[in-house]
Amino acid sequence: MIKVGIVGGTGYTGVELLRLLAVHPDVKLTAITSRKEDGLPVADMFPSLRGRVDLAFSAPDKVDLKQCDVVFFATPHGVAMAQAPELLAAGVKVIDLAADFRLKDQASFEQWYKIPHTASHLLEEAVYGLPELNREAVKSALLIANPGCYPTTMQLGFVPLLKAGVIDAGSLIADAKSGVSGAGRKAEIGTLFSESSDNFKAYGVSGHRHTPETVAQLQRFTDQKVGLVFTPHLVPMIRGMHATLYARLTKDIDNAALQALFEEAYKDADFVDVMPFGSHPETRSTRGSNMLRLALHRPEQDGAPGNMVVILVVQDNLVKGASGQAVQCMNLMFGLPETTGLQQIALLP
Numbered sequence: 579m580i581k582v583g584i585v586g587g588t589g590y591t592g593v594e595l596l597r598l599l600a601v602h603p604d605v606k607l608t609a610i611t612s613r614k615e616d617g618l619p620v621a622d623m624f625p626s627l628r629g630r631v632d633l634a635f636s637a638p639d640k641v642d643l644k645q646c647d648v649v650f651f652a653t654p655h656g657v658a659m660a661q662a663p664e665l666l667a668a669g670v671k672v673i674d675l676a677a678d679f680r681l682k683d684q685a686s687f688e689q690w691y692k693i694p695h696t697a698s699h700l701l702e703e704a705v706y707g708l709p710e711l712n713r714e715a716v717k718s719a720l721l722i723a724n725p726g727c728y729p730t731t732m733q734l735g736f737v738p739l740l741k742a743g744v745i746d747a748g749s750l751i752a753d754a755k756s757g758v759s760g761a762g763r764k765a766e767i768g769t770l771f772s773e774s775s776d777n778f779k780a781y782g783v784s785g786h787r788h789t790p791e792t793v794a795q796l797q798r799f800t801d802q803k804v805g806l807v808f809t810p811h812l813v814p815m816i817r818g819m820h821a822t823l824y825a826r827l828t829k830d831i832d833n834a835a836l837q838a839l840f841e842e843a844y845k846d847a848d849f850v851d852v853m854p855f856g857s858h859p860e861t862r863s864t865r866g867s868n869m870l871r872l873a874l875h876r877p878e879q880d881g882a883p884g885n886m887v888v889i890l891v892v893q894d895n896l897v898k899g900a901s902g903q904a905v906q907c908m909n910l911m912f913g914l915p916e917t918t919g920l921q922q923i924a925l926l927p
């Protein structure tokens with residue numbers, strides 16, 4: 579059994595890790611931290627876990643995380659970088675759901691996250707945990723930088739086209755919407771019911787920290803210089819993410835060949851569903867599951883196939899966009915089948 583520790587067990591990605599790992603056949607939950615809830619049985623805070631998780635939260639300084647085989651950090655940016663060096667030195671694998679190790683460039687991290695990087699010597703060794711694009715590296719990783727939720731949708735949507743060299747990499751557009759759980763469980767005015775329900779707004783339009791992360795990753799797949807306009811929105815739903823991606827075609831390619839590019843790219847990907855051309859994936863078709871669904875469209879111009887391709891991508895921000903993806907990485911790091919414990923079908927309605 580893999581002994582698992584979770585730092586930040588009371589947040590949304592923390593409890594999502596608990597939901598998935600409590601029924602994972604190869605995992606023994608060993609330590610779950612919370613600074614505020616030290617001593618409280620986990621199932622007292624989350625009754626959905628009654629009978630499944632019999633641990634109590636421990637303050638981070640009261641628990642020896644070095645007894646674990648792997649520690650997940652479901653914490654704000656900056657927490658994992660403080661503890662990862664010691665854990666790695668003790669032979670413990672680390673999966674950070676925050677951004678501490680996502681950007682290889684320290685200056686870029688410090689510019690976007692406004693905190694000094696205190697473990698920059700680990701940036702090079704950290705592996706970006708997007709298995710569909712990085713599977714072999716994930717398998718041998720000791721330190722995983724789990725992608726942000728928006729970057730997962732953008733990369734899985736754009737990469738097959740970039741790799742094939744059929745689009746202009748310099749003019750990518752991503753118009754994405756997230757459920758409110760994407761902002762975490764901490765109290766904030768913007769996520770109050772009366773602020774976020776019956777309302778719809780864009781944010782971070784002039785610059786969002788997921789842009790440099792996504793551009794850096796997309797750049798791995800093309801010699802062209804990547805340019806991305808990314809506009810995130812907050813929508814009045816709890817879970818779910820929908821991205822509408824736009825790319826300008828530079829090659830003469832028909833719709834069947836476009837579709838074939840995606841089917842080929844994801845033929846071995848259990849968690850990417852390439853839907854029939856022209857489909858309209860719904861966020862609820864991924865709710866609670868680790869599946870990301872996408873579909874291609876080619877709007878007509880003057881009665882002929884136009885030169886823009888539109889990719890619709892949906893996922894659950896807390897599962898494929900965070901905790902499910904982190905468990906997918908853990909499975910690969912420990913030599914398990916990638917899908918272990920992640921076979922849930924989405925909840926409907």
Ligand SMILES: NC(=O)C1=CN([C@@H]2O[C@H](COP(=O)(O)OP(=O)(O)OC[C@H]3O[C@@H](n4cnc5c(N)ncnc54)[C@H](OP(=O)(O)O)[C@@H]3O)[C@@H](O)[C@H]2O)C=CC1
Pocket residue numbers: 585586587588589590591592611612613614615638651652653654655657675676677725726727759760761762763764895896899900
């Ligand atoms: N929500 C989402 O959809 C996604 C989130 N992420 C990333 O995952 C991480 C966690 O997000 P989320 O679960 O939403 O956040 P939450 O705000 O819901 O939870 C944060 C957790 O971290 C703990 N925590 C806070 N500060 C510290 C600290 N200094 N030391 C130790 N523990 C701390 C909190 O518990 P306590 O205060 O009791 O210690 C709490 O359990 C973030 O970095 C986020 O950016 C990534 C992808 C998607």
Ligand SMILES: CC(=O)N[C@@H](CCC(=O)OP(=O)(O)O)C(=O)O
Pocket residue numbers: 675676677725726727728756757758759760761762788810812
């Ligand atoms: C709705 C909402 O606020 N979403 C968060 C993204 C959450 C996440 O994936 O991001 P990080 O791990 O990079 O912080 C945001 O826009 O910052």
